[in-house]
Amino acid sequence: MKLLVKAPAKINLSLDVLNKRPDGYHEVEMIMTTIDLADRIELSLEENDIIKIISLNRFVPDDQRNLAYQAAKLLKDKFHVQKGVSIKIEKNIPVAAGLAGGSSDAAAVLRGLNKLWDLGLNLDQLAEIGAEIGSDVSFCVYGGTALATGRGEMIKELPAPPICWVVLAKPFIGVSTADIYKRLDVSKINHPNTKSMIDSIFHGDYDQMCENVGNVLEDVTLNLYEEVAQIKDQMSKFGADAVLMSGSGPTVFGLMHHDSRMHRVYNGLRGFCDQVFAVRIIGNRHSLD
Ligand SMILES: C[C@](O)(CO)[C@H](O)COP(=O)(O)OP(=O)(O)OC[C@H]1O[C@@H](n2ccc(N)nc2=O)[C@H](O)[C@@H]1O
Ligand SMILES: Nc1ncnc2c1ncn2[C@@H]1O[C@H](COP(=O)(O)OP(=O)(O)OP(=O)(O)O)[C@@H](O)[C@H]1O
Structure with missing residues (x-):
């Protein structure tokens, strides 16, 4: 079976x-x-x-x-x-x-x-x-x-976040989650506004969601690997509405509403690093199996 x-x-x-x-x-x-x-x-x-x-x-x-x-x-x-x-x-x-x-x-x-x-x-x-x-x-x-x-x-x-494209780009490095948490100085954190992010999701407000992306592990990884900072810069340059590192990195994702912008960011990043994907958010629980 x-x-x-x-x-x-x-x-x-x-x-x-x-x-x-x-x-x-x-x-x-x-x-x-x-x-x-x-x-x-x-x-x-x-x-x-x-x-x-x-x-x-x-x-x-x-x-x-x-x-x-x-x-x-x-x-x-x-x-x-x-x-x-x-x-x-x-x-x-x-x-x-x-x-x-x-x-x-x-x-x-x-x-x-x-x-x-x-x-x-x-x-x-x-x-x-x-x-x-x-x-x-x-x-x-x-x-x-x-x-x-x-x-x-x-x-x-x-609820599922507002519908948008996600372009992911990963540089040719792997990151140890334990190492990134170990290097985080908890006394110097610039906290993201989690409540406002949750509100944006409940209201389906794409702009508010983009304004509130934030990851306190990002600076730690950026300081260790300059390729991550370069990918962030490229994503912004090609017009992503929001750009953030996921988890402890090193993958960076960009959010965008329009197909044309997605193509521009995707193609721009493909010339810049080896693993690039354009995907959708699945969003709700029941689409798993
Ligand atoms: C960075 C994230 O992926 C964001 O979603 C998670 O916080 C980490 O999740 P994960 O990889 O499943 O983490 P685990 O396998 O449980 O832990 C790996 C190591 O990360 C550190 N760790 C993880 C989670 C957490 N809340 N605090 C930590 O300090 C610990 O040193 C731990 O030994
Ligand atoms: N099924 C698996 N797929 C990938 N890696 C695995 C798996 N099982 C164990 N590993 C080990 O776990 C390490 C971390 O891989 P993984 O792809 O899960 O990291 P990650 O995406 O950064 O995880 P997280 O976002 O949860 O911190 C790898 O280097 C690998 O040695």
Whole structure:
């Protein structure tokens, strides 16, 4: 028996850090939304009791380091599942890019195995299990658009943001999320206006949304990698309405309303860096599987 599951990437329309917690994590306030750039996960039931990862991407581990493997193992152990699974990952989301590729693969495996292994769990239960794998996994279990708080695992659903294009551009570097958080000086944060971002989403106000994008990790990554700053400059130059780094980077995204502007930004960036995508925001939860 086989099952295909979609694992979409996310962008952070805003990312604020409130403080550093005693457990080493940071208390965050993030507006996240899924986009239609997705990995494809194929789950096949294995009669023998193994978890097998198949991936052709050389940056994706094919053992227990893979978050998709960890998701399957966690479900197997928690619910004493005697069956195995092979997990084939067709990687379309750039790796270590700030787009939650690994987290979304893990979330897709949780959703898929819930069906394949007939576990009968609901999304809230899967999201709680996902939090044991990583802070972004809970959001990825639901998809859509949400306010994420705590260390990122507390999810409150929001409506879909105003319709627009998203152009993503990733320089040829990978970024360690742990390293970026470690370098953040929480006493010197210029906080984005999360409330106004939420209002803009509720009111479908595109201009207000563009005015309120903000990410407190951006300066940390910009200071380390000047290519990220250059991509931001290029996106603005080609006419994106808003430009921001996603997550801990290094991917930069630009928002634009009009097709013609999207083409201009996309083509302009293609001449400048190797991985460029023009996608739509998926926006609401129910378009996942
Ligand atoms: C940057 C974001 O991707 C934005 O969505 C997330 O905040 C990070 O999510 P993630 O990659 O799933 O993060 P995890 O795998 O849980 O943690 C990786 C490392 O990032 C740091 N980390 C992560 C989340 C958080 N709220 N505070 C942190 O300080 C910790 O050092 C942790 O060891
Ligand atoms: N299924 C997976 N896909 C991609 N990378 C994975 C996967 N499982 C584990 N990894 C490891 O995780 C690291 C981070 O990759 P990932 O693409 O998830 O980062 P990210 O998009 O920056 O995540 P986030 O936005 O959640 O911080 C990679 O360098 C890779 O070694």
